[in-house]
Amino acid sequence: MEFSIKEMPLEELEPKVIEGLMNHKERVGYSIPKSEPAFIGFAAINHEGEVVGGVTAKTSYGELHVSLLSVDQKMQGTGVGTALIEQIERYGREHHCHHISLTTFSYQAPEFYKKCGFIELGRITDFPLKGEEKYFFVKYL
Numbered sequence: 252m253e254f255s256i257k258e259m260p261l262e263e264l265e266p267k268v269i270e271g272l273m274n275h276k277e278r279v280g281y282s283i284p285k286s287e288p289a290f291i292g293f294a295a296i297n298h299e300g301e302v303v304g305g306v307t308a309k310t311s312y313g314e315l316h317v318s319l320l321s322v323d324q325k326m327q328g329t330g331v332g333t334a335l336i337e338q339i340e341r342y343g344r345e346h347h348c349h350h351i352s353l354t355t356f357s358y359q360a361p362e363f364y365k366k367c368g369f370i371e372l373g374r375i376t377d378f379p380l381k382g383e384e385k386y387f388f389v390k391y392l
Contacts, residue, residue, distance in 0.1 A: 289310045295335060340390070351369075
């Protein structure tokens with residue numbers, strides 16, 4: 252059987268890949284119901300109405316994956332990041348998520364996530380630059 256590889260728009264390809272994975276699960280005897288992802292975000296707003304921090308995440312199959320978290324430099328160390336993580340945890344529990352996952356880099360906040368109760372699952376060295384590391388974290392709810 253001949254085939255070729257070509258780039259395809261995600262919105263066209265993703266449903267076909269998901270269908271293939273769902274069919275495979277059925278063939279091997281797993282009846283995991285289809286899970287539509289939900290995308291969420293929470294903002295920290297100061298008394299002047301400005302966004303001073305935010306977090307975005309996606310839920311799918313009981314996982315809450317934090318995509319982005321940022322706190323304005325002037326507000327770092329004031330509890331904004333912790334409050335955003337606590338809000339994400341509340342959301343995860345309310346929506347029956349099993350765990351929260353995220354990645355971060357050595358020049359970002361691995362120690363912050365450890366203080367918030369996340370467990371390091373592993374890391375990739377010399378990424379995204381020589382001498383830096385990418386961390387993978389999880390927190391079970």
